[in-house]
Amino acid sequence: MAKRGPPKKPDSIQPPMTPMIDIVFQLLIFFLLTPSQSGEGYLTTNLPRTSGPVAGEKQVDVKRVKIELQVPEHDDKGVVIVLNENQTFGKNFEGLLAALEGLRARGLAADHPVLISPWMSCRQKWVVRAFDMAVAARFTNIHFAVPYI
Amino acid sequence: MARKEHIKTSGSGAVSFNMTPMIDIVFNLIIFFILTSQFAQLEIEQVALPLSMAAKVKDTGEYRNVVINLVDPDDPKCVVFGQQVDYLVREDDNELSAMLKSFKKAGGEEKPLNVILRADELIPYEAVASVMLAAGRAQIEGWWITTEVAEREDILGG
Numbered sequence: 034m035a036k037r038g039p040p041k042k043p044d045s046i047q048p049p050m051t052p053m054i055d056i057v058f059q060l061l062i063f064f065l066l067t068p069s070q071s072g073e074g075y076l077t078t079n080l081p082r083t084s085g086p087v088a089g090e091k092q093v094d095v096k097r098v099k100i101e102l103q104v105p106e107h108d109d110k111g112v113v114i115v116l117n118e119n120q121t122f123g124k125n126f127e128g129l130l131a132a133l134e135g136l137r138a139r140g141l142a143a144d145h146p147v148l149i150s151p152w153m154s155c156r157q158k159w160v161v162r163a164f165d166m167a168v169a170a171r172f173t174n175i176h177f178a179v180p181y182i
Numbered sequence: 183m184a185r186k187e188h189i190k191t192s193g194s195g196a197v198s199f200n201m202t203p204m205i206d207i208v209f210n211l212i213i214f215f216i217l218t219s220q221f222a223q224l225e226i227e228q229v230a231l232p233l234s235m236a237a238k239v240k241d242t243g244e245y246r247n248v249v250i251n252l253v254d255p256d257d258p259k260c261v262v263f264g265q266q267v268d269y270l271v272r273e274d275d276n277e278l279s280a281m282l283k284s285f286k287k288a289g290g291e292e293k294p295l296n297v298i299l300r301a302d303e304l305i306p307y308e309a310v311a312s313v314m315l316a317a318g319r320a321q322i323e324g325w326w327i328t329t330e331v332a333e334r335e336d337i338l339g340g
Contacts, residue, residue: 052202052203052206055202055206056202056205056206056209059205059206059209059210060209062209062213063209063212063213066213066216066217072330072331072332073231073237073239073328073329073330073331074234074237074238074239074240074328074329074330074331075237075238075239075240075298075326075327075328075329076234076236076237076326076327076329077324077325077326078325078326078327079325102307110304126337126338127338130338151307152307153306153307153308153311154306154307154308155306155307156255156303156304156305156306156307157232157252157301157302157303157304157305157306157307157310158232158233158303158304160307160310161232161233161234161303161327161329162232162233162234162337164234164236165234165235165236165337168236169235169236169334177311177314178311179311179314179315179318180271180308180311180315
């Protein structure tokens with residue numbers, strides 16, 4: 034009579050993990066990179082008027098809100114903010130935002146012209162920051178001053 | 183008496199095809215072609231962009247885009263499609279405004295011409311103003327400034 038040995042345990046099946054991890058990483062990289070390769074965005078602004086009836090004319094509008102960006106003598110990468118030629122905020126953009134919001138609260142319309150007038154040596158980051166503050170205060174008609182030719 | 187050795191053989195001799203490396207390579211190729219085509223489309227240069235909380239992510243595919251890069255804050259240069267271009271303000275057209283006019287004329291009416299400025303955050307405003315004047319002279323319809331999208335807290339501080 035044949036001897037019966039103990040019943041064999043079925044061999045455990047182990048799925049191969051390495052290709053699975055490979056594929057997971059590939060999917061991760063794919064979905065991270067493909068929607069947008071960076072956090073870049075765009076600001077839509079107005080160009081200076083160089084054609085039409087007011088082309089090349091120095092635009093004088095005393096009712097506009099003027100944000101002047103000056104460059105301090107001791108720091109050519111710094112900025113001094115001057116609003117409407119009488120309020121100075123140093124480098125304090127929060128103060129500028131509060132002042133612009135105050136102007137809106139006092140009844141200035143959203144399409145009231147705002148002119149950002151940087152000194153030629155002022156760095157682009159401050160110009161963009163000033164634009165940001167004007168947009169945050171919900172102004173929609175924002176222009177940049179350019180050299181008068 | 184010699185023992186007979188039994189050599190086990192597989193049944194049908196079919197060859198199984200390992201899909202994993204193939205999927206790996208396919209994904210690599212997809213990522214490569216997507217990224218290179220996007221960069222090639224816009225011809226962008228490496229710059230440190232300024233931060234903005236008002237900037238929006240937009241679809242550039244609706245327009246014919248010309249990317250104007252302003253690089254090197256110490257000696258600002260204007261680079262368009264990998265070529266350095268003269269952008270200094272003159273009474274008549276400079277190289278940049280002539281280039282923009284010819285792009286606008288060449289494209290016709292199908293898609294409007296859109297200028298995308300990528301200026302380093304430390305570029306002096308004088309260079310940006312010169313580029314704006316050139317674009318204004320060419321009567322460009324669209325004008326975007328590229329920035330890094332940031333939260334209000336990052337810009338104004340906690």
